[in-house]
Amino acid sequence: MPGPGFAWLFLGGLVVLGLLMALTAVGFQGDVALWENAHWTWSFGLAFVVALVGAHRAIGCGRRTRVLFAVGFFSAFVGQIVWDIQVANDFYALPAPSDLFYLGLGIPVLAAFAFAVRDTVNRGQHLAVYLDAATVFMAVVTLAAVFHTRFTPDAPPLQAAVLLAYPILYISTAGAGLV
DSSP: OOOHHHHHHHHHHHHHHHHHHHHHHHTGGGOHHHHHHHHHHHHHHHHHHHHHHHHHHOOHHHHHHHHHHHHHHHHHHHHHHHHHHHHHTTOOOSSOHHHHHHHTTHHHHHHHHHHHHHTTSOHHHHHHHHHHHHHHHHHHHHHHHHHHHHHOTTOOHHHHHHHHHHHHHHHHHHHHHHO
C-alpha cells in the first residue's frame, strides 16, 4: 500500500488538476484551448505516475496489471504532449501523430484486464468472461460502424479507420472493465 507521501502527491496532483480545469471553465485570459490541453496533459501524467507508483509497491498479478495500466497511461501522456505540439503549430490533420499514441492506450489496458481475470477464475468462468467481452466488443464494433458510415460516408480510408478506431477501442475497454 502506498505511503502517506504518495497520498499527498496524489492529492496535490488532483488540486493542480482542479485548478487547471477551473481555468479552462472560466477561459482564463481568453485561452480555453491552452488550459484544456494543460489539464489533459496533467491528468494523463498524473495517471501514469499513480499507476507506476502503484506497480512499484504491488506484487504478482497486481503489479503486472498496474504496469500495463502505466504503459497505457504513458502512451496517452505522450499522445497528449504530441497533441499540444500539433496545436501550437496549427496542425489538425486526421489522422495525426497524436492519434497513434492515444489509440495505444487501449492495448495494454485491455491486456491488463485479461491478466487480472486469468488468475482469479476457473477455466469455465474464464471462457465465459472472454465470450462476454467478445460480445461487448462485437456490439461496439457494429454500432460504431453503423454510426460511422452514416455520419462520415466520404472520409478517406485512413481517416475513416482512425475515426472508427476511437469509439471501438475506448468503449470496448470500458466494456472489458465492466465484464
